[in-house]
Amino acid sequence: MEVSRIFRDEAVLDINYIPRILLHRGGEMRFLRRVFSYLLTAPGEMSQRVIITGGVGVGKTALAQRFGLDIEEEAKRLGRAVRYLHLNCREARGSLFFLLRKAVRTLKPEFPERGYSIEDLLEALLTLLDERGLHLLLCLDDVEPLIEAEPDALYLLTRVQEERLERPRRLSLIVIAKSLEAFRPLDQSTLSTLQRNIISLSPYTRGQLLDIIKSRATMAFREDAITDEALELISELAAEEGGDARYAIDLLWRAGKYAEAEGSRRVLPRHVRGASTTLYRGLRAEELQSLSLHEKLLLIAIARCFRESAKAYASTGEVEEAYRLVCEEFGEKPRGHTQLWKYLRRLRSLEVVSISLEATRGRTHRIALRVPAGALEGEVKRLIER
Ligand SMILES: Nc1ncnc2c1ncn2[C@@H]1O[C@H](COP(=O)(O)OP(=O)(O)OP(=O)(O)O)[C@@H](O)[C@H]1O
Numbered sequence: 001m002e003v004s005r006i007f008r009d010e011a012v013l014d015i016n017y018i019p020r021i022l023l024h025r026g027g028e029m030r031f032l033r034r035v036f037s038y039l040l041t042a043p044g045e046m047s048q049r050v051i052i053t054g055g056v057g058v059g060k061t062a063l064a065q066r067f068g069l070d071i072e073e074e075a076k077r078l079g080r081a082v083r084y085l086h087l088n089c090r091e092a093r094g095s096l097f098f099l100l101r102k103a104v105r106t107l108k109p110e111f112p113e114r115g116y117s118i119e120d121l122l123e124a125l126l127t128l129l130d131e132r133g134l135h136l137l138l139c140l141d142d143v144e145p146l147i148e149a150e151p152d153a154l155y156l157l158t159r160v161q162e163e164r165l166e167r168p169r170r171l172s173l174i175v176i177a178k179s180l181e182a183f184r185p186l187d188q189s190t191l192s193t194l195q196r197n198i199i200s201l202s203p204y205t206r207g208q209l210l211d212i213i214k215s216r217a218t219m220a221f222r223e224d225a226i227t228d229e230a231l232e233l234i235s236e237l238a239a240e241e242g243g244d245a246r247y248a249i250d251l252l253w254r255a256g257k258y259a260e261a262e263g264s265r266r267v268l269p270r271h272v273r274g275a276s277t278t279l280y281r282g283l284r285a286e287e288l289q290s291l292s293l294h295e296k297l298l299l300i301a302i303a304r305c306f307r308e309s310a311k312a313y314a315s316t317g318e319v320e321e322a323y324r325l326v327c328e329e330f331g332e333k334p335r336g337h338t339q340l341w342k343y344l345r346r347l348r349s350l351e352v353v354s355i356s357l358e359a360t361r362g363r364t365h366r367i368a369l370r371v372p373a374g375a376l377e378g379e380v381k382r383l384i385e386r
């Protein structure tokens, strides 16, 4: 394999990479440490909940994960049995059942897949924690779909302790959402137990973004492979994108790829500009990655409906037809109508498409694409081929 002239360690720019130090989030980190300090001293005696909110790419996930891994590590050193578990509610499709099963099976991989209810799973989780004398710090990331699908889920999780009056505390929660709005459907008492500790992350400024990508670039790029001007341009563009650090890091990676493809030795501002035109808001690689194969095929089909036409909407019939063609191309058996509807709703929840009723024809639905078709098709195809 050819050695890159640009990158030293691309993995540092991967979406799943957790930075060792979160720049400009020191205050929030200290707040978490204060709230959860009992995990280091007497984890059986308390249980706390924290909400983290903030817009896209402001470091909610990174903050929780860094904190969780650090406290787990430190607790271990001090001989306290604390476990951090990070679960994404969107990936679990908003199902408390999936989330609990994941939690139980993480602690006990041989736990059977089937034959359990939510109550059984919760019980099994607490029993496991009891048996091992463990305190679980559970992070529910992207909690919106969970609250939407199961408004009682958080109630259940915040209440489990109360029913175990004299027993040790086993479960603490970090809940992440884009905004506090998400918690509105909750009942008053769940709301008040949750809302005691709120961390609200504001968008990064241009200067903060510059610090973040600089430190990432030092690890990811070869020495002198990226210019200061390029870094500044990236931070500028990401600040305009709402202070989104993920956008900044994506752009950093793409600019590197762009320069590499050109055979350049250094990343220059023009590579950043070139890369920025292939990066769109609402088209997030990690969300696309979480789609099933057929959801991806459907997305390609939708993109094709719009790629060569100027129209704003496609009918479900058109989309289905395009989907069958795409399936043929990929040698896949097309899924049925009902299944396609499920896929469409998922795509809508990712804000890639919107679905509305056509006014004139009563019950027919029409579908609009919210991101550029060409870029979308390219991106999804690349994911499938990978
Ligand atoms: N303070 C920081 N220092 C270093 N890297 C950061 C910082 N904040 C965020 N990042 C990086 O930026 C990217 C986006 O952060 P993160 O995924 O935590 O955002 P988020 O708020 O969870 O976004 P979303 O709402 O889309 O889930 C990640 O790669 C993360 O590692």
Ligand SMILES: [Mg+2]
Pocket: 060, 061, 062, 141
């Ligand atoms: Mg996140």
